[in-house]
Amino acid sequence: LPTLKEAYRNFFPVGVAVAPRSLTGPEAELIRQQFNSLTPENAMKMGPIHPEENRYFWQDADAIVAFAQQNNFKVRGHTLCWHNQTPRWFFTDAQGNQVSREVLLSRLKQHINDVMGRYKGKIYAWDVVNEAVPDTGTGIYRRSKFYEIIGEDYIEKAFEYAHAADPGATLFYNDYNTENASKRERIFQLLKKLKNKGVPIQGVGLQGHWSIYEPTVGELETSIKQFASLGLQVQITELDVSVHPKEHERRAKKPTDTSELTPDMVVKQAAQYKMLFDTFRKHKGTLTGVTFWNISDKTTWLDNFPVAGRKDYPLLFDQNYQPKEAFKSVVTF
């Protein structure tokens, strides 16, 4: 069988989200063999990389970028402005009071400048703003601290700062549940507004935290086509295919099934992955990258989300780093 990067050489880079500890040993071997793009899973988020106002922690992000350079990988930067994993100091002054719009904007600008500046020319694409649209309701804007303190233009400001910091980088808006009809429409409205205003945004990232039950091919194609109609490129930025009924659980906040991987799940997962990559290839040119969120079923963030204590098996390699049925269905076409 070909490797992922061989099979998709003429289509798009195939990436994987990593922590620095994966850059040695058997995981590094698998990464070098199969992939040609990296995303830091956590290392470039505000909290980890910018723990205090005048202190950055570069070590982990540096290690990932160095590995990429040594092995000829592309890097996707993730992420510059998000309501999660952002330290409290960002929004408060020395007395613990909430900062003004001006202060928060200047902190955001400084942060984007410093992080993008350090890796200028080494990171080809950035998730500038992550998850700014709420899952439910009619509104376009999630009521985050950025929104509350700055107002809706925090999004365009972030893109402007990012474009100024590295004009060569491709700038993305990134979100999940992008195949849900209502959320898709509200994300579309946001992106249309940004494009109409001339905001420097070139792409939309569909996170792709999917499952063996969702999305359908129709839902996925509608999203790709609708976002592409704005002249944006589309990337799948955080792909995994849970074997559990996710939407249902997210609402219930408790597991509805066990940790066992059944033969039926294996078959359904291979079919779902085949459908996804058939669709990605069909949209070659528009679809400019696919990144998996973690390397193998040995460690996946879904073991702790949306509930902890139940194992998931969402990736193409098993807990012993061996290719699964789903891998075969992706590399043979």
Ligand code: XIL
């Ligand atoms: C996740 C990481 O995988 C976890 O290690 C961390 O504890 C929480 O964040 N959407 C995103 C990613 O944009 O940054 C998230 O990553 C998964 C959901």
